[in-house]
């Protein structure tokens with residue numbers, strides 16, 4: 646398990662690379678949610694998502710330990726984050742992507758000078774290839790969530806929320822593989838245990854919900870949720886025990902609710918957020934949190950939206 650100390654160390658190590666993102670508010674959002682809403686705006690983070698926090702901590706550590714090459718298996722925000730920080734540190738990176746990855750995401754990786762290798766269409770094909778490449782060239786494979794450095798890096802979001810919002814009552818966090826929420830849980834429950842942390846998953850990507858219910862890591866078959874950052878099939882071996890220990894509640898949102906939340910934020914707050922972030926706002930908008938008149942921080946985890954897909 647990671648500790649608060651690990652998160653403080655991460656904060657120091659990544660401070661020269663990442664932004665302390667702002668907290669945005671909206672009267673319209675607060676009134677529709679019947680709570681005071683505060684958006685922790687990681688869509689305004691470098692590379693467009695919080696993933697740069699964990700990736701920076703892990704890649705910097707790998708380089709300090711002598712790595713001269715890194716790999717990752719992701720076409721999404723994690724791949725962009727690893728390419729970005731490797732470029733800054735001057736370490737070559739290969740990002741193994743699915744054959745059907747969208748052009749906009751590949752272009753972002755290329756912009757950060759990441760080398761792209763296409764491999765299959767499933768993570769079961771990509772993961773071994775990324776690990777194999779790393780092993781061949783004396784490099785390090787950078788996992789997306791199930792790693793203490795990644796989790797500690799993501800936990801800095803929780804630390805910042807406590808610093809920026811002294812009287813926060815509830816923190817709402819999207820759950821994919823659980824790197825983000827396990828870091829945030831550690832930061833919050835080991836500092837201010839009375840602050841509630843509620844996780845959110847799409848109804849059709851409810852692997853952590855099922856795992857909690859069963860008391861053991863449970864996987865789901867592939868899912869096509871529009872929240873593409875939350876399509877992991879099961880929680881991580883390292884992330885799940887922290888979720889089990891600390892999480893106050895986990896709520897589910899439908900695909901329509903996710904889309905409606907995203908459109909509301911676009912229209913009323915003029916913010917471009919991606920569906921994986923919109924799940925947290927949807928949970929508040931559709932009154933799934935079970936609280937009223939509280940100070941709620943929603944983690945807006947990223948803004949890498951494929952705008953060409955809007956409205957289709």
Ligand SMILES: *Cc1c(COP(=O)(O)O)cnc(C)c1O
Nearest residue numbers: 821822823824825874921946947
């Ligand atoms: C990766 C990601 C998540 C989920 O994070 P996990 O650490 O896998 O739980 C949520 N939102 C966005 C935008 C992401 O990129």
